[in-house]
Amino acid sequence: MSAPVESSPSSRLDALSADGAVLAERAAIAGLSAVLQRFPGSVETAFAQSATPLPDVPSVEGTTEPAVILVPARQ
Amino acid sequence: MTGLAAITIQEASALLQSREISPVELVKSALDRIERLSEYHAFLLVDAEKAIAQARCAENAFLKGEVRGPMQGIPYALKDNIDALGFPTTCHSKVLGVKPAKESAFVAGRLEAAGAVMIGKLALHEFARGGSMWDLPWPPARNPWDRERHPGGSSSGAGVAVAAGMVPAAIGTDTGGSVRHPATACGIVGLKPTYGTISRRGIFPLAFSLDSVGPLTRTVEDNAILFATIAGHDVLDVTSSSKRLPSCLAQLKLGVRGMRIGVVEHFYRDDLVADPELVQGIDAAVRVFQDLGAKVDVARLSPLPIWNACGDTILQSESYAVHQKWLNERPQDYSPTARSKLLSGAFIPAVKYIRAQQMRTMLRNEFDELMRGYDVLITLSSMELPAAIEDESAIKRTYGRSARMPFNVTGTPAIAVPAGLGKTGLPLGIQIAAKAFDEATLYRAAWAFCAATGSTELRPQVFGTA
Numbered sequence: 001m002s003a004p005v006e007s008s009p010s011s012r013l014d015a016l017s018a019d020g021a022v023l024a025e026r027a028a029i030a031g032l033s034a035v036l037q038r039f040p041g042s043v044e045t046a047f048a049q050s051a052t053p054l055p056d057v058p059s060v061e062g063t064t065e066p067a068v069i070l071v072p073a074r075q
Numbered sequence: 076m077t078g079l080a081a082i083t084i085q086e087a088s089a090l091l092q093s094r095e096i097s098p099v100e101l102v103k104s105a106l107d108r109i110e111r112l113s114e115y116h117a118f119l120l121v122d123a124e125k126a127i128a129q130a131r132c133a134e135n136a137f138l139k140g141e142v143r144g145p146m147q148g149i150p151y152a153l154k155d156n157i158d159a160l161g162f163p164t165t166c167h168s169k170v171l172g173v174k175p176a177k178e179s180a181f182v183a184g185r186l187e188a189a190g191a192v193m194i195g196k197l198a199l200h201e202f203a204r205g206g207s208m209w210d211l212p213w214p215p216a217r218n219p220w221d222r223e224r225h226p227g228g229s230s231s232g233a234g235v236a237v238a239a240g241m242v243p244a245a246i247g248t249d250t251g252g253s254v255r256h257p258a259t260a261c262g263i264v265g266l267k268p269t270y271g272t273i274s275r276r277g278i279f280p281l282a283f284s285l286d287s288v289g290p291l292t293r294t295v296e297d298n299a300i301l302f303a304t305i306a307g308h309d310v311l312d313v314t315s316s317s318k319r320l321p322s323c324l325a326q327l328k329l330g331v332r333g334m335r336i337g338v339v340e341h342f343y344r345d346d347l348v349a350d351p352e353l354v355q356g357i358d359a360a361v362r363v364f365q366d367l368g369a370k371v372d373v374a375r376l377s378p379l380p381i382w383n384a385c386g387d388t389i390l391q392s393e394s395y396a397v398h399q400k401w402l403n404e405r406p407q408d409y410s411p412t413a414r415s416k417l418l419s420g421a422f423i424p425a426v427k428y429i430r431a432q433q434m435r436t437m438l439r440n441e442f443d444e445l446m447r448g449y450d451v452l453i454t455l456s457s458m459e460l461p462a463a464i465e466d467e468s469a470i471k472r473t474y475g476r477s478a479r480m481p482f483n484v485t486g487t488p489a490i491a492v493p494a495g496l497g498k499t500g501l502p503l504g505i506q507i508a509a510k511a512f513d514e515a516t517l518y519r520a521a522w523a524f525c526a527a528t529g530s531t532e533l534r535p536q537v538f539g540t541a
Contacts, residue, residue: 030421035406042411046418050391054430055381 023047079104080240080538084297087243088145091137098133098148102126102192105150109194109241112537115222116214117236119155119165121195126150129192136190145300147190151244154230155196156203157288158277159183166279168201169212169408170401180277181312182246182288182305189304194242197232203253203281204229204394205413206471207464217464218261219535220501224461225470227260229253233291234261239537244301245291250281251390252456252479254289255491255506259456262493262502262533264298264521265291267479269511270486271316273302274309282393283314284432285386285483294531295492295522299323302514316512323518331367331523334516337374337445339454342478346379349458349476356494356503357455363527364453364520374445374452377438379478385438386480388423388431395420435484442485446510451520454478456491456506460499478506487511492521493530502533 027036027043036043079087079101090096106123133148153159156166158176160183165171183193198216200206207215207225216231218224219239226235230247234257237245247254249267258265266289273288280286290301303323309315338361343349365371376382395402398417406414446452458476462469482489489508497503507524509517525531 026422031403032418032421035403035418039406039411039414042406042415042418045415047422049415049419050422052384052387054384054388054427054434055378 080108081534082243083294084145084149084243084292084300085294087149088147091148092142094137098130098137098192099127101148102130102150102194105194105242108239109236112219112239112241114217115219115235115239115537116198116216117232117239117241118152118195119167119198119213119232120162122162125161126192126194133190133192143188143190144304146186146244146304148192149244150192150194150242151186151246152194152197152233152236152242153180153183154199154233154245154247156199156248156279157183157246159193159196162196164196164279165212166202167199167205167211167213168413170202170405176277178277181274181309183277185305185307191244191304197230197236197245199231200229200253201410201413202279202394202398202417203248203250204416205410206467206474207231208410208412211410215464218461219537220262221461223463223465224501225260225464225473227257227457227461230257230265230291234258234263234265237261237291237293238263238535240534243292243297246301246305247289247291248278248281249287249289249483250285251386251483252477254287254291255456255479255489256477258291258491259504259506260461260502262496262504262535263291263293264295264490264492264525264531265289266298266302266490266514266517267482267488268302268306268514269316269488271314272306272320272512272514274307274312274315276309276312280397282390284393285390287483295518295525296324296327298490299327299518318512320512321515323515326515326519327522328526329519331364331369331520334369334451334520335449336364336369336371336520337449337452338371339374339376339452339478341375342379343455343458347458347476347478349455350460352460352497353455353458353503356497357453357505360453360494360505360524360528363524367523367527374449376445376481377441379481381434382438382481382484383475385431385434386484388427389435391416391420392423392428392431393420395423438481439485442481442487443510450509450516452508454506454508456504460497460501482508485511488514488517490517490521492525493533495528495530496533
């Protein structure tokens with residue numbers, strides 16, 4: 001029995017609305033080539049969702065301040 | 076007949092302690108209502124036998140004169156990403172299977188110790204991240220104000236079960252608004268507390284630096300009772316705060332005269348333009364606070380898209396770290412919505428995540444600075460009324476149109492409270508935010524508003540028909 005393949009938008013990478021080559025390269029770097037083959041629509045959507053840039057906040061660019069992740073539990 | 080459906084925790088507790096009703100009667104009434112309203116799909120699993128056995132224990136405790144507090148004998152339910160001994164934790168997904176939990180989450184343990192009765196596990200969006208998907212093992216929960224409308228999420232079942240009178244109390248989780256969204260959509264009260272005030276031990280994570288646990292109830296007083304029961308230090312949760320909180324209940328009814336309230340208008344007038352009905356609702360709420368004697372003026376934070384971009388980057392990155400292995404090995408076991416949302420973190424470089432955390436520190440400092448001049452802020456929770464549950468694109472659009480993420484970014488408390496009904500009979504809501512660890516002031520403002528407007532007394536029609 002073959003594995004399910006996502007039908008939308010297309011199972012063919014070259015039919016993806018995003019740049020298929022870029023997406024394939026990024027997916028390969030992320031270790032998602034196999035997932036891309038089976039669920040190209042999901043990976044394409046994920047790629048698009050991740051592309052939202054952080055707003056240009058000058059005080060953040062170039063800061064050497066550490067990121068304090070656990071806020072503000074240890075008070 | 077509404078019977079015991081409309082009963083609040085506070086009312087039920089008084090009747091239980093005076094032995095006018097028994098815990099068994101109360102729990103049977105809840106079970107009966109859950110069955111009659113099963114078409115709302117609030118629950119994934121109900122264990123009636125276990126609930127009645129727990130109710131009998133609570134009854135025996137009352138008969139022996141043991142008093143454990145206001146949650147004794149009160150039925151409640153857990154979002155199904157929270158462990159309860161003997162119940163499977165599915166996260167509304169095929170991925171986790173149905174293995175029973177070997178121990179209860181901290182919050183469930185606290186409620187058990189308080190004598191509360193766990194009825195069952197509630198629907199959610201898959202792993203608290205997906206949407207109202209139709210290809211999961213259980214159908215999505217439906218809004219009791221209009222069954223064709225979305226109930227908000229991701230604590231969707233919690234919002235529906237409380238709003239429909241199935242249980243007076245539910246526990247949800249909130250990473251980017253997942254307690255406050257269903258509270259707003261279902262016209263009830265939902266708190267996202269200060270990060271670290273309620274232990275996350277035994278709860279399936281979404282994004283560890285944003286995740287909070289929160290109570291959903293029909294009234295502000297009930298919410299404060301439930302919060303007081305489940306808050307507290309847990310040595311086994313590294314993010315748990317050891318700070319002692321003042322009693323929220325003692326200050327609850329002190330009013331808002333002289334309270335300094337900032338209205339973050341630009342979130343819903345400029346950054347995103349909210350539905351006019353919701354803007355009218357918050358304008359009316361502002362007038363209520365003014366009439367109650369609060370000092371109200373306009374407050375300004377960084378634009379909402381900055382807060383949302385910061386929070387979303389962190390959420391995407393951290394949640395992918397949780398799901399990476401399963402997404403690679405079993406992507407077919409996720410719904411398309413959860414799969415794409417969770418996969419998005421795979422494409423975020425480490426430097427972007429770190430930048431977001433640095434930005435977060437700055438945003439938090441900005442918030443702290445602003446709060447030197449205010450006791451609480453008010454703004455909208457949702458910018459849209461609940462979308463049609465079958466309209467996937469409308470749901471997706473409304474998720475981005477909210478002002479809840481800023482308070483996950485700051486880690487500070489925020490509460491969603493109902494603010495009346497719109498022209499189509501759907502609930503309107505506002506959100507109130509406070510300084511870290513100042514839930515007491517938050518509840519005080521929320522109680523004053525709801526007492527003045529009667530907004531927590533509104534009930535969906537389902538109260539009269541089931």
